[in-house]
Amino acid sequence: MTDFEFPPSIDSRPVYGKLETRPGHAHLFIADAEGAAAILDFAAANADIMANSHIIYIPKDCGEKYVAQLEALNASQLYVGPSYPAAMSRINHVLATAHMGIQLYLAGTEGLMSETRTTATNAGVSLDSIQLEHRGSLSRRMQCVHCKGITENVITDPYVCSHCGLNLFVRDHYSERLGVFQGVRVDAEDHGNVPDAVELYK
Amino acid sequence: MSAGAEKISVTVSEKVVLNDLVTRFQFKRTDGGSFPAFSGGAHTVIEMKDGDMTRLNPYSLMSNPLLPDVYEISIRRDEDGRGGSKFMHDKVNVGDEMVLSYPVNLFSLDLRARKQLMIAGGIGITPFIAQIKQMSLLGGNFELHYSVRTKSLGSYVDELMDQHPNNVHIYHDDQEERIELEQLLSGQPLGTHVYVCGPKGMIDWVRSTAQSLGWPESSIHFEEFLAPQSGKPFSATLSKSNVTVEVGEHESLLEAIERAGVDAPYLCRGGACGQCETRVLEHDGEIKHHDHWLEDEERACGDKIMPCVSRFEGKTLVLDR
Amino acid sequence: MTIQFNDETFKDDYTFKNSKKALARFPFPFHEDSYMYSVNLEPHVTTRSGSVFEKGFDVDEHYVSEMRDRAEVLAQDPLRSQSLPHMTLAGWDFLELVMENKAKDYPDLFELHKDGSTWRWINKPLGIDDTFTFLDDTTLPYGPLEYIGRQTQGDHVLLDQREDNLWADAGIVTTQADWSLDFDIGMNFNQWHAPVPLAAELGIFKRALKFLMNIQLGAPARRLNWTMTVNPLLDTSPENYAEWGIQKTDMNVDTVGAKQHLRVELQTLWRLPRSNALVFPIRCYLASFEDIATVPKWGRRLHRVVRDIPDELATYKGFIDNKPLMLDFLSKFDDGLPTSDGIWPDIETEPPLQK
Numbered sequence: 001m002t003d004f005e006f007p008p009s010i011d012s013r014p015v016y017g018k019l020e021t022r023p024g025h026a027h028l029f030i031a032d033a034e035g036a037a038a039i040l041d042f043a044a045a046n047a048d049i050m051a052n053s054h055i056i057y058i059p060k061d062c063g064e065k066y067v068a069q070l071e072a073l074n075a076s077q078l079y080v081g082p083s084y085p086a087a088m089s090r091i092n093h094v095l096a097t098a099h100m101g102i103q104l105y106l107a108g109t110e111g112l113m114s115e116t117r118t119t120a121t122n123a124g125v126s127l128d129s130i131q132l133e134h135r136g137s138l139s140r141r142m143q144c145v146h147c148k149g150i151t152e153n154v155i156t157d158p159y160v161c162s163h164c165g166l167n168l169f170v171r172d173h174y175s176e177r178l179g180v181f182q183g184v185r186v187d188a189e190d191h192g193n194v195p196d197a198v199e200l201y202k
Numbered sequence: 203m204s205a206g207a208e209k210i211s212v213t214v215s216e217k218v219v220l221n222d223l224v225t226r227f228q229f230k231r232t233d234g235g236s237f238p239a240f241s242g243g244a245h246t247v248i249e250m251k252d253g254d255m256t257r258l259n260p261y262s263l264m265s266n267p268l269l270p271d272v273y274e275i276s277i278r279r280d281e282d283g284r285g286g287s288k289f290m291h292d293k294v295n296v297g298d299e300m301v302l303s304y305p306v307n308l309f310s311l312d313l314r315a316r317k318q319l320m321i322a323g324g325i326g327i328t329p330f331i332a333q334i335k336q337m338s339l340l341g342g343n344f345e346l347h348y349s350v351r352t353k354s355l356g357s358y359v360d361e362l363m364d365q366h367p368n369n370v371h372i373y374h375d376d377q378e379e380r381i382e383l384e385q386l387l388s389g390q391p392l393g394t395h396v397y398v399c400g401p402k403g404m405i406d407w408v409r410s411t412a413q414s415l416g417w418p419e420s421s422i423h424f425e426e427f428l429a430p431q432s433g434k435p436f437s438a439t440l441s442k443s444n445v446t447v448e449v450g451e452h453e454s455l456l457e458a459i460e461r462a463g464v465d466a467p468y469l470c471r472g473g474a475c476g477q478c479e480t481r482v483l484e485h486d487g488e489i490k491h492h493d494h495w496l497e498d499e500e501r502a503c504g505d506k507i508m509p510c511v512s513r514f515e516g517k518t519l520v521l522d523r
Numbered sequence: 524m525t526i527q528f529n530d531e532t533f534k535d536d537y538t539f540k541n542s543k544k545a546l547a548r549f550p551f552p553f554h555e556d557s558y559m560y561s562v563n564l565e566p567h568v569t570t571r572s573g574s575v576f577e578k579g580f581d582v583d584e585h586y587v588s589e590m591r592d593r594a595e596v597l598a599q600d601p602l603r604s605q606s607l608p609h610m611t612l613a614g615w616d617f618l619e620l621v622m623e624n625k626a627k628d629y630p631d632l633f634e635l636h637k638d639g640s641t642w643r644w645i646n647k648p649l650g651i652d653d654t655f656t657f658l659d660d661t662t663l664p665y666g667p668l669e670y671i672g673r674q675t676q677g678d679h680v681l682l683d684q685r686e687d688n689l690w691a692d693a694g695i696v697t698t699q700a701d702w703s704l705d706f707d708i709g710m711n712f713n714q715w716h717a718p719v720p721l722a723a724e725l726g727i728f729k730r731a732l733k734f735l736m737n738i739q740l741g742a743p744a745r746r747l748n749w750t751m752t753v754n755p756l757l758d759t760s761p762e763n764y765a766e767w768g769i770q771k772t773d774m775n776v777d778t779v780g781a782k783q784h785l786r787v788e789l790q791t792l793w794r795l796p797r798s799n800a801l802v803f804p805i806r807c808y809l810a811s812f813e814d815i816a817t818v819p820k821w822g823r824r825l826h827r828v829v830r831d832i833p834d835e836l837a838t839y840k841g842f843i844d845n846k847p848l849m850l851d852f853l854s855k856f857d858d859g860l861p862t863s864d865g866i867w868p869d870i871e872t873e874p875p876l877q878k
Contacts, residue, residue, distance in 0.1 A: 125392055145762055
């Protein structure tokens with residue numbers, strides 16, 4: 001269960017729940033930072049599937065905090081990696097060799113879960129085989145509708161596109177296919193009039 | 203818009219008895235034109251005039267879906283049914299004129315799939331024949347597992363084995379050949395979709411096995427035409443039309459409504475598509491829900507009924523028709 | 524039927540103009556003096572000879588120039604035309620639908636000759652004469668959706684029907700009212716409508732989705748939608764918002780009549796045979812406020828609709844800031860007289876402006 005209560009929003013905005021038990025022959029967990037806690041909570045009630053589980057964890061600022069506990073789960077495979085891009089080749093390989101019946105469990109930041117879900121659906125995993133549980137940072141993965149560049153870890157509104165430099169306001173409109181929220185130029189109708197950045201959800 | 207899909211006047215151009223149970227019918231358009239193209243898995247509803255009774259039965263189309271100059275269906279004779287299949291087998295002949303509906307598809311292929319895994323039992327082979335023709339013309343990865351009672355009752359087995367020897371697997375019940383379902387569903391690549399059409403038991407078996415092995419719902423497809431069940435006769439009052447119909451033992455509520463000349467919407471006539479959903483304004487008795495469409499709460503609430511397959515037992519039933 | 528095609532632009536110098544004939548058949552969308560959302564779907568059947576509802580795919584004087592504008596937008600931004608791989612078959616279905624309809628309805632302008640799978644398509648206004656093999660994309664210069672979309676007015680979205688929902692899995696979109704195909708492609712019905720305020724609470728989308736999923740072959744449906752645009756700009760995309768957004772602020776009391784346009788979308792929905800998908804053509808018609816005001820009933824009605832529209836809708840449709848200026852202009856054409864029901868101009872029966 002996420003420790004943050006997202007305010008109600010539009011129908012395209014993803015809503016996260018709690019990881020639930022599902023039948024399957026293989027279970028793939030991908031998490032970052034505080035997402036490890038969601039895996040630990042789930043494993044406590046589902047120890048029997050750990051023998052068929054592959055855990056891919058990117059600690060980020062959590063460092064060693066959860067690593068020992070994850071190791072103690074005795075999953076058939078555990079990988080602790082320095083970053084998501086570094087983990088990509090492993091994730092792609094697991095997906096390329098997976099069979100129907102694999103269950104995916106994503107936990108942590110919206111950015112990680114979004115990007116991973118997109119990778120998984122591109123590899124042929126159905127949306128209904130993928131569960132998401134939010135933990136930790138509230139930052140978003142944003143795409144600039146003008147230059148199409150993606151900016152990670154956005155926590156203010158408006159924000160500056162890391163590619164083209166425009167000031168963009170943060171929309172709740174979300175694309176599952178791309179794994180991003182939409183950013184639109186904030187001063188389009190009044191060039192130069194950029195409101196002060198405010199932290200999201202505050 | 204009136205009930206059902208657009209209609210086409212046709213003439214029976216071929217009638218071929220395939221085996222003791224199954225006969226194939228081929229139709230050409232009476233006006234000589236070509237038929238609408240369709241998507242594999244679609245069915246047509248045939249209008250049969252049997253004396254003063256009009257039957258409307260859905261049958262899967264088997265013809266080439268992409269450029270069809272004929273429509274073809276295969277019908278399995280059902281001795282215990284309501285008479286539609288017997289009527290077709292015994293009373294319809296080459297040269298007869300009939301009416302078909304435009305195709306309607308409630309069992310379409312998910313074209314995103316990287317592999318289509320098809321499981322057929324008996325007459326359930328028919329929608330797959332059209333789908334396989336489609337895939338052969340457009341390219342696509344498919345695999346068919348087809349269970350038949352005996353070799354002689356294996357409709358289209360020879361044709362399928364000839365044309366697709368590497369993609370078709372046949373299982374003869376009388377030779378104890380069984381689909382190794384768990385094994386089959388355990389090693390499929392990501393992006394495989396499974397489709398099952400056949401007797402209810404087979405459909406339930408494939409669905410539950412796939413679910414227990416972790417296959418997501420979106421990848422499991424099935425088509426089951428529920429034939430309307432017979433039951434005790436009952437009355438229904440159609441409040442808008444100001445008429446009361448007496449539903450006979452062997453006719454459905456929908457058929458009784460139609461017999462009374464009231465235009466009621468329908469599509470599949472088999473309890474699956476939701477199109478005939480009718481509001482119950484009043485009832486004193488028990489609604490017998492036999493459909494796949496309503497949610498449990500809707501059934502319990504008693505304010506909706508699917509007249510194509512459901513019935514009623516009791517004193518009063520008033521419908522919003 | 525001969526159509527005199529305009530040579531006009533929909534950006535930069537904006538030479539777009541409606542002839543009297545075009546204005547007379549403009550699909551004014553308001554059937555009463557106020558506006559609220561509804562599932563206003565009706566069968567798409569031939570209605571009123573000469574109107575935009577007569578033909579399956581309406582062709583008018585703006586055809587050639589609109590297609591030129593489209594080609595320019597696509598050259599600048601090819602992401603406006605995309606088709607997820609499984610939608611190619613639906614693209615062919617759509618190509619057949621347009622070709623057959625246009626060849627039947629405008630035989631002087633379009634011809635379709637079939638010899639088995641070998642088809643020859645002649646589009647006289649655009650100077651096209653192409654022979655290709657139906658269902659074989661190697662024989663067309665673009666995928667089928669883009670090929671025919673470049674010759675058909677309006678945006679076109681292909682909707683895959685699965686999992687009890689509709690998915691916008693392909694489209695050619697260059698005349699949109701501020702939504703991004705590249706962002707929305709792959710979304711389902713609920714997701715792509717998410718930004719529309721109020722409608723979800725009214726249950727509009729739930730009912731509409733059910734209706735759409737039951738549309739059958741040979742029985743298309745249609746509805747009208749509308750918004751406001753400053754200048755007769757077709758490409759009001761989020762991608763180019765920075766360029767056109769600023770134009771909204773560049774109107775004053777003297778220019779609002781000519782620059783403010785009512786933008787009406789004639790949306791049709793057709794079941795496609797081989798793919799079982801739906802195609803959703805969104806045909807855009809523009810008329811300036813000053814032109815609309817020459818029709819007394821429309822002048823009265825438009826004023827009342829804009830005056831009474833809820834702020835959320837005016838905001839969502841992007842004209843909340845210009846609303847006072849618009850009312851300033853429109854009020855001159857509202858003499859308070861009653862208006863007849865329905866969208867038609869009713870020139871013979873509706874009295875001229877009494878002011």
